[in-house]
Amino acid sequence: MKKVSVINIVLNLIIVFLLIACSISTSLVFSKKEIYMSKKELNQKVGAQFYEDTSEILGVVGNLVTFEDKYPDTKKITENGYTSYELKRYYDENKNIEVEYKDYLANSFYYTEDNSNGYTEYTDQYGNYKTQSEVDMYGYESPEIYNSAIKSFNAIVEFYNQYKQYLTNKKYVENYNQNFEFYIFFTDNDGLEHEYSTPHGKNIGVDSKMFKSYVVYDKKTQEPDVYGFEKNDIDLKKIVLLCNSFTDYDDFYAAFSINSVCPFDDSYDTYFNKVITDKHVIDTYYSYCVCSVVLFAFALILFVISFCYTGTDKKGNKFIYQIDYLWWDMVGIILTVAIIVGFDAMDYTGLSKKLSYSQCLIYCCYMAVSCEAVFLYFLSIVRRIKTNNLWKTSLIEKIFKFSVKIIQTIFQNAKVVIKVSIFFIVTSTLGILTFITNNSTNYASGRHRMSYYSYGVIGIDILYFLFVTIIMWKYFKEYYYIIRSAETIANExxxxxxxxxxxxxxxxxxxxxxxxxxxxxxxxxxxxxxxxxxxxxxxxxxxxxxxxxxxxxxxxxxxxxxxxxxxxxxxxxxxxxxxxxxxxxxxxxxxxxxxxxxxxxxKLEKNKLNLSLLINQSAGEFSERFEEKNLTPIITLPKEPVYINGDGRKMWRVIENLYSNMYKYAMENTRVYIDLMKGEECCELTIKNISKSYFKVDEDDLTERFIRGDASRTTEGSGLGLSIAKSIIDRHDGVFKIILDGDLFKVRIKLSLYKDEDNDESSDNTDNTEE
Amino acid sequence: MYNILVCDDDHEIVDAIEIYLTKEGYNVIKAYDGIEAINLLKENNIHLLLIDIMMPKMDGLRATLKIRQESAIPIIILSAKSEDTDKIIGLDVGADDYITKPFNPLELTARVKSQLRRYTKLGNISKEEKENCFTVGGLMIDDDSKTVTVDGEEVKLTPSEYNILLLLTKNPGRVYTIEQIYENVWHEEAMAVDNTVAVHIRHIREKIEINPKEPRYLKVVWGLGYKIEKQ
The missing domain is CATH 1.10.287 (Helix Hairpins)
Structure with missing residues (x-):
């Protein structure tokens, strides 16, 4: 397994760095472009907004004219010494001068007559009482007329205020280069033509370049011809109605427009104009673009270099990393899905639509990370191709192999598959057939009477199941016979x-x-x-x-x-x-x-053997030898005889070997213990003595051949005594264990008790001893 | 003066046996294979044959079979084969005794003596059937005189020993348990941890057997009891 080299890490880091830098510059480009693009929208929006405002003004302008014509009395009043307007002043902050203007409606009012008190009381629109003389002096209007008049006046006031504002702002626009233009033309009752217009107003409809959007109102048609305006139709109608209510002139013609190229001057517009005109900004935009492209190109070159050098070490040997053992196709799918989901998630949050700088940064960083991931993925694939591992490390290969294996298994077990399939098809066909016939007879006749056909089918069913049962029975009989025989071979x-x-x-x-x-x-x-x-x-x-x-x-x-x-x-x-x-x-x-x-x-000649008797007999055989060494045997036997299934002579050999061991190795003038204990299933014979000399040998080694307590082997004996004894006990399926506890030498023999079924063939074999 | 034919392919063994037997007063004739033995047997008046099994030209077993067809002289097989099966085969082909190598010289001479006694002296006596006389091979108990003789030589036994041996000899081949012997001899119930009988049996064996470790008459049936072997 290769470790990732430092150069690789550095190269990768550079690429990531480049990609991030590239993404930053790209995000700058995108955010600038957004400003540029959104300005257009804003332009239109501002224009429309302005139109909204000016349309009102426009309407009022018209009314203003008509009002004077409609109420010549106002002039009269003026002529009679009363002024229908008041000269008012306002302070123009911009020009730093006082401007005088005429407030035509300053003194205008109407009266309400109230006769409830026996005399006529006049109340004006503000709720002030007016005397008869005052009323007579100023004259009054009926409320209906007055209301419409008031509306007009309000509109005029509105217009005037706004127009005032317009004039205030006018100074920001050179040569009246603004988007507000109007032109109103009508012929009065005397046949005089009146014309009201902004300097370029007359050109409405002529210079479409200048006035991209305009509306022309023609009295005759009663319908405004709207060109370019998408909104504010209601307001237009309002204007028209307003005009209608005050004009009886047949020939009324009004046109107004907004210059959308250069909208009305405002703070936003100022900023916009600055951006638009600032060449530096545009230069930066392009430089960012170039920077992005260059960085990306660099990253691309490094990619290519990486592709060339990955998977090859300094000596030119091909290798792959641990990660290259991942299934590349699966990884590819996961990567693709992850990137798409990521982009989608950003789309849902609206990132791709309105991009601020920070949003752009996130977006582009995400792009960079994705690029890097894809790049690493391709690097991995390049390494696999170089080492011919592309096929081996793919999921498709695994699926392919698995399918091949399954197909092979099916073909190998073709017989089984065919047999099972035949069984399945026949059974299911019969089942379906039975079901169909049963159903059809029931529903077709409406009675539970079966046709000969269904009898036939059921007959076939029964025969089939009988056949299957017999076959199965046969098969399993043979099968279990084989199992039993195999068990016999295995066990007996x-x-x-x-x-x-x-x-x-x-x-x-x-x-x-x-x-x-x-x-x-x-x-x-x-x-x-x-x-x-x-x-x-x-x-x-x-x-x-x-x-x-x-x-x-x-x-x-x-x-x-x-x-x-x-x-x-x-x-x-x-x-x-x-x-x-x-x-x-x-x-x-x-x-x-x-x-x-x-x-x-x-071969052992096993038969029923009284172990306690055997011990007694052995004691008799050894009594003199024990006396010779002054050993006192203490024999403990259970009251009832202990029977085992064993070869008497071999068992005697065991006891003889143990006794002669004692005779040889037991300390003189001591007692030796022979205990026989009877349990439920087995008996245990324990022989204990104190040994004469120190034992150096391990307990288990004592039963090995030629091992003796004294390593010098000076004493008599073959060294096979315990080994022989152990072998005999083993052949009797017993346990022979030697325990050394200091100088206490203990032999423990465990044998299973005689059972009646143990020895049927040689139960009477009492004669087969020495001849 | 008995003539004993010793046949073994190992010259040193034959020589050693010659020394022992000559010392006992026997005349030894030497042979070194089966054919030679058969020829010598024909030529001389031989009273006893000591023969090895594994020999060149004709082995001991085949020679024994051949000799048995013509002669009834005692044959003792002397072999290194110590397996039970070897002994059974040897006795089956007609040998009277079987001694395994390496042998004890004293035992050898004792067995030779015993066989010769039986062959020469007791051959006729044993035929006189007495009423209270029990005979198993060379072992004879005369219950009237309360005497026990082995191959014609009287053996002195204590009363308990005599009674045990009598009990067993009355029914040769039958196995008596310690309890049965105890009850029959002492007329008491036997105690489980008592090895009196076992000790007595051993004493009897030492008296009547040439090699008590490989008894001919009084045998131990391990885990069952004791019996006198049917001859």
Missing amino acids: DVTHKIERKMLFNSNRLMTDAINSMGEGISEAVMENTRNERLKSDLITNVSHDIKTPLTSIINYLDLLKMEDLDNEKAKNYIDILETKSHRLKVLTDDLVEASKLSSGVI
Whole structure:
């Protein structure tokens, strides 16, 4: 496994850095563009807004004219010494001068007559009482007329205020370069033509470049012709109505417009104009664009370089990272989905529509991260291609392999598949057929009477199920027969053969397989037994060959002893030779016995055996030898006899070996304990004595062949005694355990008790002892 | 003066046996294979044959079979084969005794003596059936005189020992448990932890058997009891 190199990390970091820088500059571009773009919208919006305002003014302008014409009395009043208007002043902050204007409606009022008090009271619109003389002096109007008049006046006032504002702002616009233009034309009753217009008002409808949007109102048609205006139709109508209510002139014509190229001057507009005209800003915009492109190009170049160098180390060896073992197609899908979902989520939050700078930054950073992820993904794929791992590390490959495996399995088990399919198809067809016939008879006849056809179907059903049941019964019978036979082979008789008389081919095949397995096993067992026998025969033969010269040695030693030897030393040597040759004899015999026991050549002659009696007998056999060493045996036996299923002579051999062990190794003048205990299932024989000398040997090693308590091997015996004893107990399925507790030497033998069913064939075998 | 034919392919063993037997006053004739033994047997008046099994030309078993067809002299097989099966085969082909190598010289001479006694002296006596006389092989108990003889030699037994041996000899082959022996001899109930009988049996064996460890007559049936082997 390769570790990621520093160069790779650095390269990646640079790319990420570049991408982020690129995204920052791009976000700047996007945010600038947004300002530029949104200005257009704003332009229109401002224009419309302005139109909204000016339309009112326009209407009032018209009314103003008509009002004067409609109420010539006002002039009269003026002529009579009364002024229908008051000269008022207002302070123009911009020009720093006082401007005088005429307030035509300053003194205008109307009266309400109230006769309830027996005399006529006049109340004006403000609720002030007016005397008859006052009324007479100023004259009054009926409320209806007055109301319309008031409306007009209000409109005029409104207009005037706004117009005033307009004039105030006018100074910001050079050469009347604004979007508010109007032109009103009408002919009065005297046939005089009146014209009201802003300087360029007459050009409405002519200079469409200048006035992109305008409305022309024609009295005759009663309908305004609207060009370019999308909104404020209601307001237009209002104006028209207003005009109507005050004009009786047939020839009324009004036009007004907004210059949308250069909207009315305001603070926003100022800013806008600044942006629009500021060449520096536009330069920056382009420089950002260039910067983005350059950064991206750099990143792209680094990408390409990375593609070239990834997956190759300095020596040119190809390698892949641990991460390249991920299924690339699955990763690709996940990556794509993740990026799309991310973009969608941003869309929902409205990021892509109205972009502020910070939003742009987030957006572009996201882009950068996505780019980096995609880049790493492609790097991984490049590495896989370089090392020919593209196919191996894909999910498609896994799916492909899996499908191939399934198909193979189906083809391998084609027989089973076909059999099961046939069974399934036949069963389900019959089931469906039965269902259909049953249903059709019920519904068609409306009675529960079955046709011959359905009887037939049911008959076939029954036959089919009988057939299946018989086949199944046969099959499982054979199957369980094979299982039982196989169990016999496994547990009892390896040479057992299963009969080949089978109905089903599959069972026959299984039988053959098990039979050949059994043959193999029995051959192996026989081979093993033969080997063991050969081994033990070899030992036996060798022991014969040893015994013949040994006989001579022993005999001639005996003869030598009978000669008159004056030399005491020589006599001593002869004694030593005699004991050693005797040991050699014992050793040879024990060796043969041990080898036969462990190889299993010796067959045990098991029968019902009274273990407590055997212990008694053994005690009798050994009584004198124990006395010789002054050992006192303490024998504890259960009251009732303990029967085991065992070979008497072999058991005697065990006891004999243990007793002679005691005779050899127990400390003199001590007691030795022989305890027999009877349990539910088994009995336990424990033999304890205090050993004469210190034991250095491990408990388990004592039962190994040729291991003896004294490492020097000076004492008599073959060293096979305990091993033989253990082998015999093992052959009796018992437990033989030696426990060394300080100088206390303890042998514990566990044997299962005799059960009646244990030994039916040799229950009467009391004679098979020595001959 | 008895003539004993010793046959073994191992010259040293034959020589050693010759020394022992000559010391006992027997005349030893030596043979080194089965055929030689058969020829010598024909040529000489041989009273006893000591023969090894594993020998060249003709092995001991085949030689024994052949000799048994013509002669009834005691044959003792002397072999290194110590398996039970070997012993059974040896006795089956007609040998009277079976001694395993390496042997104890004293035991060998004792067995030779015993066989010769039975062959020469008791051959005729045993045929006189007395009423209260029980005979198993070379073991004879005369209940009238309360005497026990093994191969014609009287053995001295204590009363308990005598009674035990009598009980067993009356029914050769039958296995008596310790309890049965106890009840029959002492007329008391046996105690479980008592090895009196076992000790007595051992004493008897030491008196009547040449090799008490490999008894010919009084045998232990381990875990069951004791019996006198049917001959």
